[in-house]
Amino acid sequence: MKVYECCGVESVTKKVYCSTCRQEIKNEREVSDKGTVYSFTVIHIAPEEFAHLAPYTVALVQLRDSTAKLTVRIQESVQIGDLVQLEEIKNGTYIYQKVRTA
């Protein structure tokens, strides 16, 4: 998992310029894809393109070695604090699985 950093802010999203120093964001590093569930929801009413998956869980994962968070879809039901890890990246989606309950 790659994160991008400038002025102390880390993000999994690569942006062009830093909103603090206005310089191009150039720092990047590899971090673990493991993390904990920061929060989550179960989506029952979905847009057309995801209707066939509903209900499905979307979680915001706090990555273990970074201050960055990552929005993922997850197969199991989860709670805040559950330990999770990447299962696969499929069609641009980070699909995670639960490793251990909080």
Next chain:
Amino acid sequence: MTVYVHSVSMTKFGNNENASLKDLMLTASREALDEARDLKIDAVFVGNYMGGSLANQEILGAIVANDLGLGPIPTAKLEGACASGGIALRQGILGILSGEYESVLVVGVEKMKHAPTATVTQFINSAMDQTTNERYAGLTFPGFFGVVANRYFHETGANKSHLAKLALKNRENALQNPLAQFQKPATLEEIMNARMITDPLGLFDCSPITDGAAAVVLSRKPSDIKIAASAQASGPTMMQDAIDLLSLPAIRISGQQAYEKAGVGPEDIDVVEIHDCFSMTEMLAIEELGFFPKLEGWLAIEQGKTRVNGEKPVNTSGGLLSRGHPIGATGVAQFYQLVLQLRGNAPNQLEKRPRLALAQNLGGTGSYSVVHILERV
């Protein structure tokens, strides 16, 4: 220079099956123009989000100018997701403050009820960054606020009943508003047990799909209500980029700027319309606007402080949750309710006629926020 409000109008919100987007827009515009007949309109600003994609209709500004005989005046449509109406108001105000225009018409409109829910949800999702992993994960707007709500519960003593009490307050307010979409009473039990949309948010925690329009005429010619402040700020376009998931910084910053411009503080505001696209959004907004301490909004709800004639009345119109949420019209409809409150003839009119009113209009998952402060003079 000062900008004044001369007239406000609003169609009935809800299912306007027999009215087109154009019909709704012209109905609200005509009513506002009729009330301000002595003013010559110099420009038109339309707030609209998905007229092109969902109602197959653009060139809204030119239609208003042509069909209402306003002449060859400049017009524009403004888009900022659910803040489109507030942004249109702000552009109208700035147009007058620049000296270019004396009087402008601002109209907000949306036509949504004719489309299936999954289609509307799909189009609404275009107000999130569609190039990112969040889109592919299947995150939606109610999904974002569901994630926020679960974290809010985790960090505070709040639970689903506090969101339900907030939604019930707005429903009770809408019962007195003849133009509101929902005028059927609801009970706390019904709200708590309603079908889940995005856990923990149920049906009553989410604003509905709505048709409707609202319009305002603004001018530098004096009236009894002035714009004391207009402010706008931007925020993150993705959930994973929020520095603090329980904060909507665009609301906080636009609020702070508006207070500064008006020379007032949150304690001076008498009546408020907040962008409650979800019950959780109103909870965060009452904190971000400084009405209650951070992470303590739920205590204010528990104590009934935001009810009509409470310490800080919020959404006396019924809010987006129960007045309805025709996206581009919402920001303008907030003006409608607040102007009636300042004039003393609103649904749920406050016992003590207010002097200062605040409208806060949000777009995206906190990507846009517009705050206006209106003052009775």
